[in-house]
Amino acid sequence: MKQLINATIAQTKITILATFQYRVQEGIQLLGLLTESVIYLVVWTTIARASGGEVGGYTEGEFASYFIAWTFVRNATTGWSPWGMEWRIRRGEFNALLLRPVHPYWTDMGDMLGGKAIQTITLIPTMALLVLAFRPEFTLVPWSLIALIPALLLAFLLRYTLMYALAVTAFWTTRVTALFEMWYAVEFFTSGRVAPLSVLPAWAQSIAGVLPFQWMFYFPLELLLGRLTQQQALQGFLMQGLWLIGIIVLMRVIWRAAIRQYGAVGG
Amino acid sequence: MRYLRLFGTYLRLSMLNEMQYRANLFLQLFTSVLSLGNGLAGLALVFYHTQSLAGWGPTELLVVVAVYTLIAGWIRAMVQPNMWRIMEGIQEGALDHTLTKPEDAQVLVSMTNFELWKLVDVLLGSGLLVYSVARLGAQIGLVEALLFALMLTCGGLILYSLWLAVTTTSFWVVRMWAIFEFFDRMYQAGRYPVGIYPSWLRLILTFIVPVAFAVTAPAEALTARLTPQTLALAVGLTVFALAGSRLFWKFGLRHYSGASA
Numbered sequence: 001m002k003q004l005i006n007a008t009i010a011q012t013k014i015t016i017l018a019t020f021q022y023r024v025q026e027g028i029q030l031l032g033l034l035t036e037s038v039i040y041l042v043v044w045t046t047i048a049r050a051s052g053g054e055v056g057g058y059t060e061g062e063f064a065s066y067f068i069a070w071t072f073v074r075n076a077t078t079g080w081s082p083w084g085m086e087w088r089i090r091r092g093e094f095n096a097l098l099l100r101p102v103h104p105y106w107t108d109m110g111d112m113l114g115g116k117a118i119q120t121i122t123l124i125p126t127m128a129l130l131v132l133a134f135r136p137e138f139t140l141v142p143w144s145l146i147a148l149i150p151a152l153l154l155a156f157l158l159r160y161t162l163m164y165a166l167a168v169t170a171f172w173t174t175r176v177t178a179l180f181e182m183w184y185a186v187e188f189f190t191s192g193r194v195a196p197l198s199v200l201p202a203w204a205q206s207i208a209g210v211l212p213f214q215w216m217f218y219f220p221l222e223l224l225l226g227r228l229t230q231q232q233a234l235q236g237f238l239m240q241g242l243w244l245i246g247i248i249v250l251m252r253v254i255w256r257a258a259i260r261q262y263g264a265v266g267g
Numbered sequence: 268m269r270y271l272r273l274f275g276t277y278l279r280l281s282m283l284n285e286m287q288y289r290a291n292l293f294l295q296l297f298t299s300v301l302s303l304g305n306g307l308a309g310l311a312l313v314f315y316h317t318q319s320l321a322g323w324g325p326t327e328l329l330v331v332v333a334v335y336t337l338i339a340g341w342i343r344a345m346v347q348p349n350m351w352r353i354m355e356g357i358q359e360g361a362l363d364h365t366l367t368k369p370e371d372a373q374v375l376v377s378m379t380n381f382e383l384w385k386l387v388d389v390l391l392g393s394g395l396l397v398y399s400v401a402r403l404g405a406q407i408g409l410v411e412a413l414l415f416a417l418m419l420t421c422g423g424l425i426l427y428s429l430w431l432a433v434t435t436t437s438f439w440v441v442r443m444w445a446i447f448e449f450f451d452r453m454y455q456a457g458r459y460p461v462g463i464y465p466s467w468l469r470l471i472l473t474f475i476v477p478v479a480f481a482v483t484a485p486a487e488a489l490t491a492r493l494t495p496q497t498l499a500l501a502v503g504l505t506v507f508a509l510a511g512s513r514l515f516w517k518f519g520l521r522h523y524s525g526a527s528a
Contacts, residue, residue, distance in 0.1 A: 028445045032452035039456055042464055047317045055316050133467075181298050185305050194309055201315060 007102040011110025016117055030122055033071050034130070041067035041134060044195060056199035061137030065225060066196055068130045069138075073221045074193070075119050077155045085167035086177070098259075105164055112160070141226030147233050151220040154240040158247060159216040165251035171258035186211065192218030212243045273370070274378050281381040288384075295384040299340075303391055306332055306458065321463040323490075326402050328459070331486040333396035335457050338422055338482060340388025342454075346427050347447070348380040350434040354446070357437050357523070366520075373516050377431070400489055407489065414498070415488040421505040422481035426454075428508035429476065435512070435519040457482035477504060 041064055048060040058066060088097070097104045130136075166179060188194055189204065191213035197205055208214055219236045222228050228236070285291070310332060314325045323331070353376050356362030365379075366372055400407060433446055453476050456464075461472050461479035472479035484501045487493040 028449040032449055035452045035456060038468070039459065042468070043313060043320070043459060046321055046463055047313060050317045050319070133465075178294060178297055181301050185301050188305060189308065189312075195312060199316065200312065 004102065004106050008106045008110040008113070011107045012114040012117070015111045015114025026118060026122060030119065030126060033075060034126065037067045037071045037074075040070070040194060045134075056196060058196055058198070059137065061135065064134040065136030065138040066221070068127055068134065068136055069221055069224045071123060071127060071130070073152070073217060073224060075123055076116060076152045077159055077216055077220070086170045089170050108164070109160060139226055143230070144223050144226045144228065144233070148220055148223045151223050151236065151240070154237070154244060155216045155220045158212065158240060158244055161244070161251050162212065162247045165247065165254050168254050168258045171261050187213045190214060191216060192221060212247070215240045215243055270374055277379050278381060281383055285383045292384045292387070295387050299387045299391055303336055303395070306336070321460065323460055326399055327490045329399035330396065330403070330489050331460055331482065332458065333392050333399055334419070334486045335392070335482045336388050337392030337396065338419070338426065339454065340386055340392055341423060342426055342430070343388065344382050344385035346430050348382045349377050350430050351447070352376070352380045353434050354437045372520065373431070373513060377427075403490070411488060414493060415485055418485040418488045418493070418501055421501045422485055424505050425477050425481045425508045428512035429478070431512040432515050435516050438519040438523050454478045460486065477508070480504070
C-alpha cells in the first residue's frame with residue numbers, strides 16, 4: 001500500500017512539473033469551467049428573480065454562491081477523461097503501462113491530482129472575481145468546511161473509480177463513447193451539475209436518490225455552502241462509503257475479466 | 268469559381284472517406300439525439316419554474332436551441348476538422364506541403380477535411396427549427412426568411428473567423444486539444460439568448476468571443492426581435508471578423524518557419 005501511495009505521489013509531482021510548462025492550457029481549461037458555471041448562474045438567478053426571489057429553497061444570491069462553489073467542487077472531483085483510456089488502448093500505449101509493477105489506476109490518479117493541485121491555485125483568485133461580479137449570499141460554517149475535506153476526497157474517489165471501471169470496458173469494445181455519453185446525460189441532471197437537486201421535479205429527485213451521482217458532487221457542494229445539518233452530513237458520509245465499496249467491487253470484477261480479455265494492439 | 272470546384276472535389280473525397288465508416292453514422296445519430304435531448308430537458312427544467320426567461324418564452328427559446336444545434340453541427344462538420352488538420356499540420360510539418368500549393372493557403376486549409384456524419388446536427392437543428400417556428404405561428408414572410416438566412420450566414424462566418432484566429436495561435440502555442448475544449452465550452456453560452464447575460468458579459472459574448480451573438484441574431488430574425496442596430500452590428504462584425512482573422516493568419520504564416528525537414 002505504501003509503495004502504491006509513493007508511486008501515486010511521484011506521478012503527482014511529475015504532472016505538477018509538466019503542467020507548469022503548459023500554463024496557457026491551464027488558463028483555457030479554467031475558462032471552460034468558468035463559462036459553464038456562469039451560464040447556469042445567470043440562468044438560475046434570472047429565474048429566481050422572475051419567480052419572486054426563490055426557487056427550490058435557493059434565493060438569487062444563494063444560486064450565485066451555489067454556482068461559484070460549483071467551480072471549486074467540480075474542479076476537485078472531476079477531470080479524468082475516459083476517452084484518454086480508449087485512445088491509449090487503441091494506440092497500444094496501454095501495453096507498456098501494464099508491464100509496470102504499479103497498477104495504472106494509481107499512476108493515473110497521481111496524474112490527475114497533480115493537475116488539480118495546480119488548477120486549484122489558479123481557481124481561487126478567479127472565484128474571488130466571481131464573488132465580486134455576482135454578489136453571492138453565503139455563510140461559512142466551520143464544522144461543515146472541515147467535513148468538506150473528507151467529503152471531497154471520497155467524492156473524487158467515487159467518481160474516479162466508477163469512471164475507471166467503465167473505461168476499462170474499452171478492452172472489449174473500442175467504442176466506449178456511447179456508454180459515456182449516456183453516463184454524462186444522466187449525471188448532468190442527477191449530480192447537481194445543471195442545477196441544485198431541489199429544483200428538479202419530485203420524480204426526477206427520486207431517481208437521483210437511487211443513483212450514486214449526487215454523492216460525487218452535490219453532497220460536498222452543499223457541505224461547502226453550509227446547507228446541511230450534522231445528521232445529514234453523517235448520512236452523506238455513510239452513503240459515500242457504501243457506494244465506494246460497491247464501486248470498488250465492480251471495478252475489480254471488470255478489471256479481472258478485462259485483463260483476461262485484453263488483446264494488445266500495436267507494439 | 269475555381270474554388271467552388273476545389274471545394275466540390277474535397278467534399279467528394281470526404282464523402283468517399285466517410286462512406287467507409289457507415290457505422291459511425293449511427294453512433295453520431297445516437298450522440299446527437301442524446302445531446303439535443305439533454306438540451307431540451309434543461310430547457311424543460313427552466314420552464315418548469317418560470318414562464319419566460321428574460322422576455323423569451325418557451326417556444327422562442329426552442330428557436331434559439333434549434334439555431335444553436337444547427338450552427339454547432341455545421342462548425343463540427345465543416346470547420347473544426349479543418350482547424351484540427353491545421354494544428355496537426357503545424358506540429359508535424361504537413362502544413363509545409365499545403366503551403367507550397369499554388370492556391371491561397373487560407374482557402375485551401377479551410378476546405379480540405381470534413382466530417383460529414385456530423386451534419387446530422389444540422390438536420391436535427393433544422394427539423395427543430397421548422398417545428399418551433401410552426402408552433403410559434405409567426406408570420407414568416409420572404410423578408411423574415413431572407414433576414415434569417417443573412418443572419419445565419421453572418422453567424423457562421425463570424426464563428427469560422429473566430430476558429431481560424433484561435434487556430435492561428437498554434438503557430439506559437441502547441442498543445443491543441445485544449446483549444447477545442449475551450450471553443451466547445453464557450454459555444455455553450457449560445458444555448459441562451461445573449462440578452463440574459465449581465466451587460467459586461469454580453470459585451471464579451473458579442474465583441475470578444477461572439478459565440479452567443481452568432482446564435483442569437485438569427486433567432487431574433489425569426490422571433491420578430493431583430494432591430495436595425497443588431498442587423499448592422501452583425502454585418503459589421505462579420506466583415507471585421509473575416510478581415511481580422513485573415514490578417515492574423517497572414518501574420519502567423521510570416522512567423523512560421525516550417526517544421527518538416
